[in-house]
Structures are given as structure tokens and as C-alpha cells.
Amino acid sequence: MNLKTWIKTITFYDLLVGMKATMSHLLHYRPITLQYPHEKRMLPDNYRGMLALLRYDDGTEKCVGCDLCEAACPSRVIRVVSAEVPGQPTKRYSKEYYMDMTRCLFCGMCVDACPVDALGMTREFEWAVYDKRQLHLNKEQLLAIGDRSFPVREKQLELQHQNVAFFNVAFKHLPQKPS
Amino acid sequence: MTELSLRLAVSLAQIAAVMGIVMLTVMILTLAERKVLGWMQDRMGPMEVGPYGILQPIADGLKLFFKEDIVPAGANKAMFTLAPILAMVPAMIGFAVIPFGPNVTVDVFGITIKPFVISDINIGVLYILAFASIGAYGIILGGWSSNSKYSLLGGLRSAAQVISYELNVGLAIVGVLLLSGSLSLVTITQAQAGGFWHWFIWGARPDGFFPIHTQIFAFVVFVISAVAETNRVPFDLPEAESELVAGFFTEYSGMRFAFFFIAEYANMVLVSCVAASLFLGGWNAPYPGTILGYAGLEQLAWIENVAWFTLKVYMFLFLFFWLRATLPRLRYDQLMRFGWKVMLPIALANIVVTAITAYFFPR
Ligand code: SF4
Numbered sequence A: 001m002n003l004k005t006w007i008k009t010i011t012f013y014d015l016l017v018g019m020k021a022t023m024s025h026l027l028h029y030r031p032i033t034l035q036y037p038h039e040k041r042m043l044p045d046n047y048r049g050m051l052a053l054l055r056y057d058d059g060t061e062k063c064v065g066c067d068l069c070e071a072a073c074p075s076r077v078i079r080v081v082s083a084e085v086p087g088q089p090t091k092r093y094s095k096e097y098y099m100d101m102t103r104c105l106f107c108g109m110c111v112d113a114c115p116v117d118a119l120g121m122t123r124e125f126e127w128a129v130y131d132k133r134q135l136h137l138n139k140e141q142l143l144a145i146g147d148r149s150f151p152v153r154e155k156q157l158e159l160q161h162q163n164v165a166f167f168n169v170a171f172k173h174l175p176q177k178p179s
Numbered sequence B: 001m002t003e004l005s006l007r008l009a010v011s012l013a014q015i016a017a018v019m020g021i022v023m024l025t026v027m028i029l030t031l032a033e034r035k036v037l038g039w040m041q042d043r044m045g046p047m048e049v050g051p052y053g054i055l056q057p058i059a060d061g062l063k064l065f066f067k068e069d070i071v072p073a074g075a076n077k078a079m080f081t082l083a084p085i086l087a088m089v090p091a092m093i094g095f096a097v098i099p100f101g102p103n104v105t106v107d108v109f110g111i112t113i114k115p116f117v118i119s120d121i122n123i124g125v126l127y128i129l130a131f132a133s134i135g136a137y138g139i140i141l142g143g144w145s146s147n148s149k150y151s152l153l154g155g156l157r158s159a160a161q162v163i164s165y166e167l168n169v170g171l172a173i174v175g176v177l178l179l180s181g182s183l184s185l186v187t188i189t190q191a192q193a194g195g196f197w198h199w200f201i202w203g204a205r206p207d208g209f210f211p212i213h214t215q216i217f218a219f220v221v222f223v224i225s226a227v228a229e230t231n232r233v234p235f236d237l238p239e240a241e242s243e244l245v246a247g248f249f250t251e252y253s254g255m256r257f258a259f260f261f262i263a264e265y266a267n268m269v270l271v272s273c274v275a276a277s278l279f280l281g282g283w284n285a286p287y288p289g290t291i292l293g294y295a296g297l298e299q300l301a302w303i304e305n306v307a308w309f310t311l312k313v314y315m316f317l318f319l320f321f322w323l324r325a326t327l328p329r330l331r332y333d334q335l336m337r338f339g340w341k342v343m344l345p346i347a348l349a350n351i352v353v354t355a356i357t358a359y360f361f362p363r
């Protein structure tokens, strides 16, 4: 140990440097805190918040009950019970649709997986509840979230036949929408 | 008989006043600590209860008061209840010998009392040291009786730490005792009157300026050991949050927890008072006499003295917060090595040097 380090040790030089740093923060007090319930953060554009089921502008549900979201979800949040639309044997919809939001990690995989863009992520995040069973959402609740978060709804594609999802639009041999 | 009851009444009133002030200080400290820590870390600290969060201690107190009182399964109930009391009583009792203001006497209904010290006993320093050691029993008992491994580890660490550092506290004080020739805090403080160069940290003789008896090394040892003894960062191993949940009071809740908490803060105030009295001249102003005294208001000089004492104590308390905001926790072997291999030799050498200088240059 040379003289310089020895002097630094006995005078607690390194501690004093650290204490000077904290003191300078105290003297130049510039807090970065947001007083959360009173002032809220600007959310980024691609914010991934609460999930919602969407509708077309005529009020029909977009979901075609394909179960792809359930397959894509890494934490098994989603449970879809798919069923035929009564009277339209080729068309399916989700008879029941549950999300257990206690497990969701807001990765957005389900939204990516959905072929008809029936799922959306809203900008809601204040979903703290006293009873966690309230976070087990059914289809009506998810649709309601979608209704209040996405007031501007997508039009149903004109080209599309009623019984065919829009990703089949390119296949000319399929029946086109009657004009 | 009437004189006895009168003395009793006066003493009780003094005790009530001091307890009230200490409790108030503890309340202020709980808020001040979070505020200062927050400011140093670019946060705001508590802001919700009252304007700028100043009513937070009251909210905390109410919350702790209404919390459920849980005794863990398998805990020794009697010991579990005794531990917080054993921790808190010694922390409070030490204030009995602290002189908060000048050593004046007042006659009330024919009896003579000293308004600024509850009891000026001639073994004041020993008394404080003795009760500080008893406080360690509270911590150890709390750890042992909780029937939890974290509490036990915290209690054991605390036992080892308090013993090692209490030794250093005791030895660091010896220099001051040699110079003042007394164990009474009142006498020690009086020996430092007349300007800051007479404070024992500087240690000039009563007739000179040269710091011949300087106790600055003892002061540093005392402050470091006091931080360790009150289990504060960076020596907070008994309650290391990241390793031991909360150390010896992991299993405590409600008012029992509050007792431990108050004990910790009261201990901080106590060691600050002792450090201020022993090394920084207690109630003495850093210049000879008092400004109010020179201005002809001799009866009001005590206000200035008490203000200086309060300022010194709060300076120490701020140092506690400052250290907490800056330093990480020591490892256990570092703590022990620092205590025994660094602090202890310095304290011992200080005694030898002080004894020699005090012999050749008596005060
Ligand atoms: S966001 Fe991720 S975790 Fe949540 S439901 Fe969708 S796929 Fe599952």
C-alpha cells in the first residue's frame, strides 16, 4: 500500500466522495417522481394495456372462434369455446370466451395471433381489484372494454363473403360476397 | 412528606416533558428520514397525508395501532411480549441524565430543581452505557423467542455486533472522562464551556487555543460505533432487509413492532445527545458565553443554549440519514474485522495518548 492509498483509507476519502454525491443530489433537488394518482404518465403509442374483444361497425363480433389466441398465449390466459353460428354451417364464432387476467403478462402474442384482428390492447391499466375473481373476465365484459376503448370500429370487408373470414379474400374460387 | 410528594410531582412532570419531546422527535425523525432519503435519491418521500406529507407519522402510528397483533405459532409468548419492552425502556431511560440546557437551578415552592436535566447523577455516562447494553437483550430475546430462522439469525448477529461495538463506544469515551475527571454529563459539558476550541473534539486547555488534548479520533470512533450500536446502515446487519427479511423483528406486528421501531429511533436520538454532550460541548455555544447573555437578557440565555444543543443533535441525526442514503451494508466479517482490528486499536491508542498528554499538560 503506497502512501496515497493509505491516506485515502484513513481519511475515509472514498466514503466522503460518495457522501458528496448524495449531498449534491439533496442540494440540487430535482425529483423525477410522478405523483401517480394525481398526475399520470403519458403512455407511449404502442402501449400494451388491458385486452379487449372488438366488434365491426355493424355491431357483430369480429371473433371467429378459431382458438389461435388460446394456442399463442404463453400463460394460458384465454379459454375459447368455439361453436357454429346457428344456421350458417361454415361460419363459427366463440360461444364463450374467458380471460383470466390474473395470469396475463401483456405480451401481445394473442393480438398478433388473431387472424381477424378481433383482439385489441387498450390503454387501460388501472385494473386493481379487491377480489381477484373479478379479473376472470367473460366475453361480455371483454366486449364492453372494447366498446369503451375503441369507439371507432372497423368496417366489415365488402369483398368478403359472409361465411368466409377476410384472409380468404384472395382465393377467387371461393364464393364472393353477393352484391 | 409534602416535600417528598412535591419532588415526586416535579420529577414526574420533568419525565413527562422529556418523554414527550423524545416521542415528538421520534415522530419527526420517521418523517425526516424518509424525506431526506427521498431527496437524496431524487424522490419526494411521503406526499399524500397532509400538505407535503407532514402528517405521515400520525397516519403510520394509527395504522400500527390498529394492526392485528400476531404471535407466531411456537413462539414463547412471555418472551415475545417482553422483548419489545426490553428494547424500548432502556432507550427511553437513558434520557434521564442528558443535560438539555444550562446547569441552572430553579426554586419551586421551596425545593431546588434543575429544569434541564431530570437527574444529574455522578455516574451518568456509565448509566447510559449500562442501559444501552440491556437494550441489546431486547433485540436478542426478540430474535430467539420468535421461532423463526430469520429472527434468530438477526438476534445472533445483533448480539455479536452490539458487544463488539459497545466496547469501542466505551473506550472512545474514556479520553473525555480522563480530561474532564467526571462521569456526570453535566460536569463534562461544563468543562467544555467558552468557545468551540474548548470542546473535547478540539480539546484546547481552558486557558489556551492549541488543541493539545484533541479527541477527534475518539470522536470518529464513537460516531462509527454509535451507528453500529443503533443498527443503522451501513451496520444494519441485524435487520438486513435483503438477507433476513427484517431481522429480529420479522415476526413482530402492530404495537410490538412500533415499540422496536421507537426504540431504534430513540436510541439514535440518545447517542446523538451523548455525542453532542461529550464531544461537541453540549449546550455550549461555539463562542464564549451567549449572545442573549451579552445583550443583558441573562434569564433568557437558556433559550440559546437549548437551541445549540438541539442543533448539534439534529446535525448528528442528519448524519445518520446521510450515511444511510450513501453507504451499502458491510459484510459480516468486514464488520467484525473493522470493529476489532481498526476501531479498537484506535480507541486504545487514543486513551494512551490522552493519558500521557493529560499527565504532562494537565487541564
Ligand atoms: S397478452 Fe400474452 S399473456 Fe396476455 S392473453 Fe395475450 S398472449 Fe396471453
Ligand code: SF4
Pocket (backbone or CB within 6 Å): A062, A063, A064, A065, A066, A067, A068, A069, A070, A080, A094, A113, A114, A115, A116, A117, A118, A119
Ligand atoms: S384468435 Fe381471434 S378470432 Fe381466433 S378465437 Fe382468438 S380472438 Fe377469436
